[in-house]
Amino acid sequence: MSADLFTNYESELAELITSIRQRLDSTLPDLTGDARRNELRxxxxxxxxxxxxxxxxEMELLTLQGPTRSRATPRVHQLKAEVERLQHEANMAAQGLGNYEANRRALLGDQQADDLLLLDSGEDRLGSGDQRTRLLSGNERLAKGSQRLQQSHRIAIETEAVGASILNDLRTQREQIVNTRETLMQADSHIDLSHRTLRTMARRSMTNKMIVTGLxxxxxxxxxLVLYIKLTR
Known part of the structure; x- marks a missing residue:
């Protein structure tokens, strides 16, 4: 199950990276004003x-074993590095937007800059269809995120059940060990009693032998003595 979940995460992350790359390379350069800010958000x-x-x-990577983990590790590092690179580019794009608006206000004045921003906003409304598409895409990603949370919750429940089973097994084994220890202690006491009994019997046997020998x-x-007396008469 961990390998399948890892593959799902990898597929979704690859789709997200492709979407972000398309926004940064194709969509953002053609937008200004509010549309650009919305796109950046x-x-x-x-x-x-x-x-x-x-x-x-990375968390699922820890659950993989052997060759599967060895093959997956470079992919995780590569995808993570790509996300960091896209984050840097997005930050640069956001910084460029702030610098662009500040420079425009410095050159044109606040009123003219605001007028141009209003014009940009009017043009941006023409792209409402694209925004609707992006909204649907966002809803789809939200649904996938909810599904991932459900999968993680299910895995957590399964892990908890396995842990409880292991604890029960350990408790049973502990009881068995305690019972075995008590049995061994009882056997040891019986052996000691038998040893004392054997020594007593040995002493009695020796005493009996001495008595018989004396008799x-x-x-x-x-x-x-009787023979001697008869022979001497």
Whole structure:
């Protein structure tokens, strides 16, 4: 599942990078005034989303194993570097817009500059169809972002379930180890008791042997004594 999710993130990030690159190279240079500012805001929003996708890819990269991870690592670094490069270009474009308006006001005066801005705004309204298209595209990306959040939430729930299962297994194993330890302690006490019993039996056996030996010696002595008395008469 991690590999599939990583592939989805990579595909979405590649689409975002293509969209941002098209805005910076083709759309922004032809716009001025409010339309340019709106386009820059949209670009910055897409760059933020691209950065989040790059972060998600780095997180998913940690879950990959072996050759899959080795192949994916350079792609992540390349895409992340491209996002940073686009961010720099967008910042430069935004800075250029501020410098352009400041220079125009310095040359034409505030009133004429405002009039030109109004004209630019009027021209920008002609591109409302493009803005509607961009809005639909933004909604689509928002839906994809929601889907990614749902996938991440599902993965988190699955991970939590796996963690709970592991904890239950560890708890069961701990109980088994404790029970085994108690059994071993009981067996050790039984062995010690058996050892003491064997020593007691050994002492009793030795005592019995000594008694029997003494009786035999006494019996033999009596027999010898009786024979001696009979022979000496």
């Amino acid at each position: 949209t670009t910055q929003s897409e760059l933020k989303e691209a950065g989040e996708l790059a972060g998600q890819m 035999i010696v006494i019996g033999v002595s009596l027999v010898v």
